[in-house]
Amino acid sequence: MKKQHKWFFAVAAGLTLTSVVSTSCVDDIKFGSAFLEKAPGGDVTSDTVFNSPEYVRQFLNTLYTFQYYGLPFRNSSSDAYPCESSNPYVGKPEALTDCYIYTYLSSGIVNSYYYGTHTSNYGQRSDKWDYLKNRVWQAVRYGYLIIENIDRVPGMEESEKASIVAQAKCIIASRYFDTFRHYGGLPIIDHSFSGTDASYDLPRATVEETVNFMIKLLDEAKEVLPWTVDNPQTNAGRWNRAAAMALKCRILQFAASPLFNDDVAYAGGSSEAEAQHLVWYGGYKAELWTQCLQACEEFFNELNANGGYSLVQSKGTRPEDYRLAYRTSYAELDSPEILMSTRQFGYDAFKSGNYIWHQWGDPLGTTDASRNGIRRGYTPTQEYVEMFPWADGTPFDWDKTAAEGRLDEMFMTGSPNGGEDGKSNIVLTRDPRLYEEAIVNGQPTALDWTTGNMSGRSFEAWVGGYDAQQEPDNQTGSFATGYAPIKYLMGPDMLRHYTQWVVLRLSDMYLTYAEALCQNNRLADAIAQVDIVRARVGMKGLAECNPDKNLTGNKDALLEEILRERACELGMEDTRFFDLIRYKRADIFEKQLHGLRISRTGEFAGEGWYNGDKTQPYPTHFEYEKYELSNPVRYWWTNGFDAKWYLSPFPLTEVNKGYGLIQNPGW
Template sequence: MKLNIKYIIGVAAVATLGMVSCTDEIKFGNSFLEKAPGGTVTADEVFSNPEYTRNFLASIYATQYYNLPTNSTNAAPQCQNYWKGMPDALGDDFHIFFNNTTVFSKYYGGSLTSAIDGNKNGNIYPYTNEFIWENVRHCWILIERINEVPDMSDAEKARIVDEARCLMAYTYFIAFRWYGGLPIIRQSFTGAESSYDLPRRSVESTVNFMLELLDTAIANKALPWAYTGSEAQSETGHWTLAGAMALKCKVLAFAASPLFNDSQPYYQGKYTLAADTCAWYGGSKPELWTKLKTACDDFFTQMRSQGHYQLIKPAGNTQEDYRYAYRIGYIMENSTEILHSVRRSRNASGNDYGWFNLGFGTEVDGSKTNDRYSYCPTQEYIEMFPWADGSPFDWEKAEKEGRLDNMFIQGDTVKGKQQLQNIRYTRDPRLYETAVVNGARQAVNWGDGRASGNNWETWVGGTNAKQNPKTNSGIYATGYRMLKYLVGSVMNRKFPQWNAIMLSDIYLTYAEAIVQTGGSFTEAIDYVDAVRARVGLKGLVECNPDKDLTSNKENLLAEIMRERACDLAFQNERYFDLIRYKRADLLERPLHGLRIYRLVKSGNTWVRSEDQWYNKSFNKGLAEDDPNFYEPSHFDFERFQITTGSRTWWSGGFDPKWYLQPFPITEVNKNYGLVQNAGW
């Protein structure tokens, strides 16, 4: 049976596309309909006017994958729906405690099936409700009809066509990581054709199709390398040559990894697949790693030639300088570390940035928030971040040396001063941008990264965490709170964006490619060290003398993956790093939180207290000899296993079917060649 195209790419009128552009608010929905008699807009009308055509392109940008859920909706694209949950909560770095999300109920609980509901939603990335096929069709419409547009230069037409190619490749890449091989669409279709032959294609064919789109855009050189100067404000967010070359690296990195590129398929020994090549290359192909290395070589050669993109250099050598360098690297629209970013709005109003509104709120302590954003960092993740000098954090060693009290900050108790003085942040600066940790200061200056004000109290009973760590619930359920892309109250009314590709990602991908192709480990380490240096960390080899990193491949790859986790939080990377390397051992490992107990001196002994300090003791007229006068600096610590949302993988093992997602059974049963993934 041939595929009825209506089921996969639809025949929606062009007029229904687009709500918000990547850079400007546009009128392309109901407002746009007013421009045409009779209440409809045809493709002929869209391509008869340059502005309509640009708006059409903007409507495709508006439905790119965006990793930060911002609102409640059953509509596509589902990436914006906070009831679904984020992929980041499936790895070992974060755990979500909101039980009404798909992640909590269907993934942690193990109840996911190939069924979908009446809104076409099922898994975390619904095959028929993410604008996958609508975007592909719209891109082809642009490519096929751009030459009809009057009063538009050939250069702009060529640029728009290559932007459409990048948009299509990006759409395919996001879906590829979830599903493996996909149907390949090579034209727009009208919906009037009698039949269509669009079966699911192999991993190799799908990868080659993405590379074909990107290689064409790269070779054409119609895209600018970067948007700079006056163009940057209006055009940043559009695909560039740098973005296209970086996306090619990411496609090849996933393709070359063991999930698809191994001596046997990932489901070997438990399941079978009607067409193995849909989820497997058919064997191990080392040349894929070579292709990745070549793509990275090409990117960095072009970057050295064209300039603009670079890792942010800290203004000084303080912890604040390093933290600020990391922050502006990912949060500022004009950052030279961002290779491609996606926006949900160009409006600076906090009300348009749901990730901030519900994830932090307008109070300096983030108290106006919601459990829907309880993506809590795990203890395993926190321990990935090294000490401030770059040496590994080792719990047992720190406990033996008596350093646990200072595992986040260290300060001086000064007579007459209630708060600790001369605060030193003792860990990797990226930690403080990623998670709320005990003792760190709440108010962070937008302009220089310096922190001041109240201390975060994440101990059991503390002002901020309250009883969350004890009950294993709420936004401090693990004893930590997520902070990435929130920054703090300074983010209120700033422009929202999410970065699809970061320069540090490509640095670390290049290091990985060098190692996997048998290149110089020293050269690979240099690329990792460049990422570490911008946040003040010493080199990998110096900090890990016992790991033999210049010759031990397994150890060096482990360090690269750890660096990726620390640098790319909420970049949709850690979970997929575990997936592409088939790390069932880490996915089925129970995760933990940290219960901190404040200790108060009672006579000659220390006793636990679950009282707040700042709200009850600071500036409350206490005498200096009162045991509650000074800011707490001595604690007990208990690492505990997460029980709320205990993942089925932790008790029953990681079933290999989870490496890829199920296609909707309703689509499979249409018999147009959509082969179901193994185990579903």
């Protein structure tokens, strides 16, 4: 894997920020949440910070640490860590979709959502996005402190001041969008308001006002920022014009979608929030999809003119070569595909003592022979696995494959010792992205970062196998569904590597562009954008592979394929959950999900191979049975999906403060 970047957004105890951009000998400053409220003579005041270019740069670095990092990595309620959503005891929203289940039954996701007990009077680690505990409003305030005070910094070039302000605006907009997609219209804060005044009035803005506010910040920022960061080796992870324009596309995509943009409000229209247009536009506006399309076209026009970003392409034509290209696209710190990412330096190295994402969720994150690690994770469902087509791009059909007697080939052919001289002759048979989104039976444990060669033993996902043990029967652990997670994990392949959270990447932009084209009835153009993403992993075109779906003439069918393609390309990146939310897909949220029970046959049924009699040929024939997931049964599966679940409730204590925060429908 390539050399690490030198520049990271560090989160340290007490928020001690060390500038690595400058070589100045100025002392580092500790920024606490209320440091600017100190009286003169205190440790740090605004006069101290904004009297030094170096301190301002450190302050900007602090602001960067307040951004969203989407992998739950640390259990802490300390103010020194960025977001409650980064706590594994909360859980990721992707576990509420049809793609994953979360096997830690004491998490907020399970207790509040799987069991259907959530209320607006919730406490710590209960909501998927706590309104107050994700450092959103701290980031907004810090951003405006920079904007309001930058002009009085002595000895700083005007161009650097403008760049710092533009970066602050991007962070404010991104933090607003992080929250907007959970709550709808938000109070508009346009200055360094502390929220500690004795009395104040800060009502929710409408959806339209909130969207316009975010877009205005990004439009202003993009006029200043460079298309790419000036020095990727030191400044990767800084906001740039490409990222600002891409975030604009994503905001408009969400705003134009049926949750907020429909003929009828999502909860029926009788609530105060709906009447005041706090959770929708008040009717369907086709021009919103036009605006989204125009933003996408502007982005790709800039890309064509300036370059700087590209999809990672395969160096060969084997399925594992395409798999490596896909892995590299999101996992390499210097991937040319990444427009914006966030990191948690000091916590995100595999086997780090502080980084729970790997400790809890990686099936290879433990070295004990009994495989008895923590093994709590986001295990892929059968429904998700069946979304991935065959390697050539044609749809996978379970019933057809079973009727043809080919279920043993649904993941790969060959075995670890089935070739000449007992070597592996495994050939992957499905969309190469599948093996980066889920660990399937027979999949080799390692993928070389340079050659793409697969090696190591094969995962044994059958009941009684070395890896799965009894987990599919008990519906617990990493293999609770008969599959295990791998995205952002990758076992020893990630040793001494750092795990970034990809905020925006180019393949997402192609698929966003495709969706906007589809919604504007340019179906052939939409298919062409999807095909760019599919070609990167060696698959044929979407329409060619689905001749029975009339994708060039059936808008609804094409939209379904785009959403499926987004799930396959952007798994574990928060995409599926928000796609289902913005399209109001109660039908999918209500759907009973399944795992796959794989059984070894013959004399050694119920036994592992790796920890058993390895003189026998590696098993290649199994029996397969889909089973209903029931540990636990989701409330939505048996009681239906109430429309209130589309948005989170504001905390009742916050609503009761009386500054104008109107509750979301149903809560």
